[in-house]
Amino acid sequence: MIPRYSRPEMVAIWSPETKFRIWFEIEAHACDAMADLGVIPRENAEAVWKARDVGFDTARIDEIEAVTKHDVIAFLTHLAEIVGQEEARFVHQGMTSSDLLDTTLNIQLVRASDLLLAGLDRVLAALRARAFEHKDTVRIGRSHGIHAEPTTMGLTFARFYAEMSRNCRRLEAAREEVRTGAISGAVGTFANIDPAVEAHVCARMGLEPEPISTQIIPRDRHAMFFATLGVIASSIENIAVEIRHMQRTEVLEGEEFFSAGQKGSSAMPHKRNPVLTENLTGLARLVRGMVTPALENVALWHERDISHSSVERMIGPDATVTLDFALHRLAGVIEKLVIYPENMLANMNRFRGLVMSQRVLLALTQAGITREDAYRLVQRNAMKVWEEGKDFKCELLADPEVRAALSAEAIEAKFDLDYHTKHIDTIFARVFGDG
Secondary structure (H helix, E strand, O other): OOHHHOOHHHHHHOOHHHHHHHHHHHHHHHHHHHHHOOOOOHHHHHHHHHHHHOOOOHHHHHHHHHHHOOHHHHHHHHHHHHHOOOOOOOOOOOOOHHHHHHHHHHHHHHHHHHHHHHHHHHHHHHHHHHHHHOOOOEEEEEEOOEEEEEEEHHHHHHHHHHHHHHHHHHHHHHHHHOOEEOOOOHHHOOOOOOHHHHHHHHHHHOOEEOOOOOOOOOOHHHHHHHHHHHHHHHHHHHHHHHHHHHHOOOOOOEEOOOOOOOOOOOOOOOOOOOHHHHHHHHHHHHHHHOHHHHHHOOOOOOOOOOHHHHHHHHHHHHHHHHHHHHHHHHHHHHHHOEEOHHHHHHHHOOOOOHHHHHHHHHHHHHOOOOHHHHHHHHHHHHHHHHHHOOOHHHHHHOOHHHHHHOOHHHHHHOOOHHHHHOOHHHHHHHHHOOO
16 A cells, blocks of 8 residues: 555544544444443443543553553553553443454445445446447447457447446445444454443444454455455456557557647657556456455354454555556546547458458358358358458459359348447447446
């Protein structure tokens, strides 16, 4: 997590100040609940809230931790310094460190999810706008990097929109998966704290009580969360790779916006490189790299160990901050992407009608020729285009075997471009709805 690839809104969620504020709120709400149950005096619970407007000295907490070697104890010691030793006597009563740490982590992940969902919304809005803008902008579809059949730029944006819509649903589910809290004490039995305290704290912090915690919240929840971030990162790269391909000099069907004064190369002044989408490919690799450690965190010793802790202290901030930045960078690329319809058309016609081969193949089979023979006839004329630069339609018209089955008018009809775009409205209705 470095400033170059960070947005302050997401970074703030993971700041020490935010973490300590959440820790404080959990402890204060727990005291309120225990006071309601008559476990601790009401005046002690109310005294804890005196720290609400004071703020916490992170440097002081670090100083205490240097001695205690325990971050939660350091915080609790500092809290007692603020509200008074006697007043803070019942803070953390019956709780264990994981109650604080796990509940806080999930609160941070939920808040991070909200920012990520906002980023996805921006990406979706950009994709939708560009899809309708270029709904009928014809381009060549490619398989294996080779010209296949005509499609449209609008359909390209639409399929990415559909993919990102699925990612929204995945992230919403992942957000719900980690929206649990645990205030259940050592080994999760509630022996020293009433379950009502957990219910109260979770309600105040926007969480659901974890049905069964073993001193820690089960890490399969977090594994799903980070796996979902990995899928979203892969979708970002999917779009980025398509744009990078479009910007290749010999393709140039689209390119990243190149601003005034921007430089593409320190050595070659003519360069306009797809640096933003190349960056997105790299960032996607980083996010995916954090999925495996999250999966490995699921298997822990007995009721708990802390082998997961160091992992989560890193991947929690790094994965969410990186993905948040990547989503907004992607949205900006799509919003400003420069499209070249004339180059799309030129690329499609580069091989002189070759992309209509399937239509001719089907017409020959419908005219009574076996599929094997039809394929042979079409391919031998297609190879002349590949190898000799011939015109596909002219070669078909000059082939006696083809002409024996198809008239010149029938062959001509197979080169109608509108044939390939006739169902675009149907596809758009499926993706975007009839509205």
